[in-house]
Amino acid sequence: MRLAAARPATALALxxxxxxxxxxxxxxxxxxxxxxxxxxxxxxxxxAPRVAAGFATGAxxxxxxxxxxxLTRNPLSDPHVIGVSGGASVGALAWLLFAPEDGVAIxxxxxxxxxxxxxxxxxxxxxxxxxxxxxxxxxxxxAGATVLLLGVMIxxxxxxxxxxxxxxxxxxxxxxMVFWLxxxxxxxxxxxPAALALVAALALAWPRARELDLMARGEAWAATLGVPVARxxxxxxxxxSIATGAAVATAGAIGFVGLVVPHALRLAGxxxxxxxxxxxxxxxxxxxxxxxxxxxxxFAPLQLPVGVLSAAIGVPVFVALLLxxxxx
Amino acid sequence: xxxxxxxxxxxxxxxxxxxxxxxxIDGLALAAGGRPLLDGLSATLAAGERWVVLGPNGAGxxxxxxxxxxxxxxxxxxLRLQSRPLADWPAATLAGWRAWCPASWSDPFPLRVDEAxxxxxxxxxxxxxxxxxxxxxxxxxxxxxxxxxHDVGRLSSGERxxxxxxxxxxxxxxxxxxxxxxxxxxYAHRQMLAAALEAHAARGGLVVASLHExxxxxxxxxxxxxxxxxxxxxxxxxxxxxxxxDGDGADxxxxxxxxxxxxxxxPARLSRVYGVPVAEVEVCGERRFWxxxxxxxxx
Numbered sequence: 001m002r003l004a005a006a007r008p009a010t011a012l013a014l015x016x017x018x019x020x021x022x023x024x025x026x027x028x029x030x031x032x033x034x035x036x037x038x039x040x041x042x043x044x045x046x047x048a049p050r051v052a053a054g055f056a057t058g059a060x061x062x063x064x065x066x067x068x069x070x071l072t073r074n075p076l077s078d079p080h081v082i083g084v085s086g087g088a089s090v091g092a093l094a095w096l097l098f099a100p101e102d103g104v105a106i107x108x109x110x111x112x113x114x115x116x117x118x119x120x121x122x123x124x125x126x127x128x129x130x131x132x133x134x135x136x137x138x139x140x141x142x143a144g145a146t147v148l149l150l151g152v153m154i155x156x157x158x159x160x161x162x163x164x165x166x167x168x169x170x171x172x173x174x175x176x177m178v179f180w181l182x183x184x185x186x187x188x189x190x191x192x193p194a195a196l197a198l199v200a201a202l203a204l205a206w207p208r209a210r211e212l213d214l215m216a217r218g219e220a221w222a223a224t225l226g227v228p229v230a231r232x233x234x235x236x237x238x239x240x241s242i243a244t245g246a247a248v249a250t251a252g253a254i255g256f257v258g259l260v261v262p263h264a265l266r267l268a269g270x271x272x273x274x275x276x277x278x279x280x281x282x283x284x285x286x287x288x289x290x291x292x293x294x295x296x297x298x299f300a301p302l303q304l305p306v307g308v309l310s311a312a313i314g315v316p317v318f319v320a321l322l323l324x325x326x327x328x
Numbered sequence: 329x330x331x332x333x334x335x336x337x338x339x340x341x342x343x344x345x346x347x348x349x350x351x352x353i354d355g356l357a358l359a360a361g362g363r364p365l366l367d368g369l370s371a372t373l374a375a376g377e378r379w380v381v382l383g384p385n386g387a388g389x390x391x392x393x394x395x396x397x398x399x400x401x402x403x404x405x406x407l408r409l410q411s412r413p414l415a416d417w418p419a420a421t422l423a424g425w426r427a428w429c430p431a432s433w434s435d436p437f438p439l440r441v442d443e444a445x446x447x448x449x450x451x452x453x454x455x456x457x458x459x460x461x462x463x464x465x466x467x468x469x470x471x472x473x474x475x476x477x478h479d480v481g482r483l484s485s486g487e488r489x490x491x492x493x494x495x496x497x498x499x500x501x502x503x504x505x506x507x508x509x510x511x512x513x514x515y516a517h518r519q520m521l522a523a524a525l526e527a528h529a530a531r532g533g534l535v536v537a538s539l540h541e542x543x544x545x546x547x548x549x550x551x552x553x554x555x556x557x558x559x560x561x562x563x564x565x566x567x568x569x570x571x572x573x574d575g576d577g578a579d580x581x582x583x584x585x586x587x588x589x590x591x592x593x594x595p596a597r598l599s600r601v602y603g604v605p606v607a608e609v610e611v612c613g614e615r616r617f618w619x620x621x622x623x624x625x626x627x
Contacts, residue, residue: 073436213447216437220399221430225448225499226423271438272447 062284065258082151086158087115112245183254183307197246387557
């Protein structure tokens with residue numbers, strides 16, 4: 001499918017249609033058998049919140065991926081790379097270890113906020129030390145790589161924290177903790193915080209899409225076009241941190257979506273943040289809902305972690321896209 | 329009107345192309361990575377002039393171009409555009425006055441040539457039909473028409489360079505700063521570059537471009553800035569300058585010369601600064617520079 005041939009509005013409409021179809025399928029599928037729409041309790045108490053949470057989570061991760069890839073000028077950036085999801089994992093596991101199990105989202109949120117604050121503070125220091133050449137533009141420098149490396153370091157620290165917590169965990173709690181790490185929509189407490197975070201992150205980043213595009217082509221060059229580079233960088237980083245933190249807090253560390261969805265959309269011809277940010281949200285949401293629908297029904301009544309399915313679908317699709325792209 | 333109130337008044341008072349552009353360099357000193365590059369450069373650059381920046385590797389050409397763009401804070405001295413210190417210009421207003429074309433680009437994401445040019449927009453840029461007309465004219469002027477729907481990441485180095493030049497011209501600013509715009513260009517496309525820059529100056533623009541080719545610099549420029557650089561010429565003691573003792577202190581570090589091309593680009597001085605023998609020759613009535621082989625440095 002070449003979305004490049006279509007206008008951005010057409011591409012977005014196509015993706016919105018696909019997302020609606022995925023939502024319908026997600027509502028229809030489940031361990032109680034396909035369909036089951038007659039049972040209002042299952043539909044509205046069990047499936048609808050889960051589908052909504054899955055959609056919001058996927059949308060958040062893909063949106064964060066699209067933002068971070070542009071911000072670091074690196075198509076291999078991913079929400080997990082900047083360490084925010086690592087912080088959320090540490091927070092959630094600490095909560096699972098030391099506190100009652102049903103408040104795990106609070107622990108994840110706190111962990112994500114901690115890692116994001118650390119990253120923002122360090123990134124601020126890096127950019128503030130750079131020269132301040134243009135009135136109104138703020139410090140300019142190719143800080144993308146530095147921010148990326150800071151994120152990787154925070155992530156590495158968090159990974160050690162996760163190992164420590166797993167080593168400390170008693171047998172009885174270990175299984176729940178490991179499943180949480182795999183990425184799981186099974187025990188989703190509430191879907192609306194993720195939806196709220198999606199609205200906030202989009203509202204923060206989407207209006208600046210044109211300027212973010214210019215920055216992705218070169219920060220100093222964007223500054224000569226009048227873009228307040230340092231402020232835009234902070235805003236985009238904040239939006240990505242909100243999105244990642246909320247996604248991980250809702251459904252655990254679902255890997256892969258943030259890296260692959262924006263990349264696949266670009267290979268399919270969606271370009272420019274104005275189209276890519278909403279398209280990533282729609283496609284990422286649809287992707288996770290579909291993966292979760294299969295995870296729930298394929299081995300019913302056993303439910304697989306959605307992270308397993310997202311990788312099982314995503315890896316071959318992505319490799320195929322890459323091979324096709326390099327042949328062009 | 330523009331939203332940021334502090335800049336609004338100036339934006340009205342000085343619209344690009346409505347007043348003759350004028351860039352004053354006053355006692356400029358630049359350093360890069362803690363290393364001083366040049367010191368005490370003063371010159372006034374005015375509308376209609378085409379300046380080339382010459383000098384050996386590491387002399388500070390790119391640093392000077394970036395400083396003139398307002399991207400670096402000088403170690404000392406002042407830069408004034410329209411009599412107003414460059415550091416006081418709001419970035420959004422300055423974007424309508426000067427365009428900067430860096431020496432190299434990386435293109436991490438897919439981008440078509442026409443998209444790359446069309447997206448060069450700022451507060452003062454013409455929109456709609458005017459932008460489309462300008463885009464078409466620039467694609468023609470730099471021989472990019474056949475490449476308009478190609479991805480910039482798949483172009484050759486010379487083709488990518490032409491896109492970068494076109495993007496700088498697309499910004500439609502009086503002051504045009506180009507860092508090595510002729511790199512990777514073949515002979516025909518260098519002449520297209522020269523023609524585009526001449527046209528820019530002829531309509532009241534001011535061009536500053538760093539170059540390495542003396543012949544191209546001579547044919548392109550009205551004025552020249554020659555930078556000695558901190559290192560001095562390679563093996564400078566070994567050079568016997570052509571044309572007498574006109575080296576006028578080229579042995580000293582960080583010398584700079586600024587002025588009309590005839591006054592600055594003398595063979596003796598070029599020999600000293602570049603560390604190779606340079607002679608003037610006349611070919612078909614045109615002035616050309618002959619560059620000879622380096623002499624081995626005496627023990």
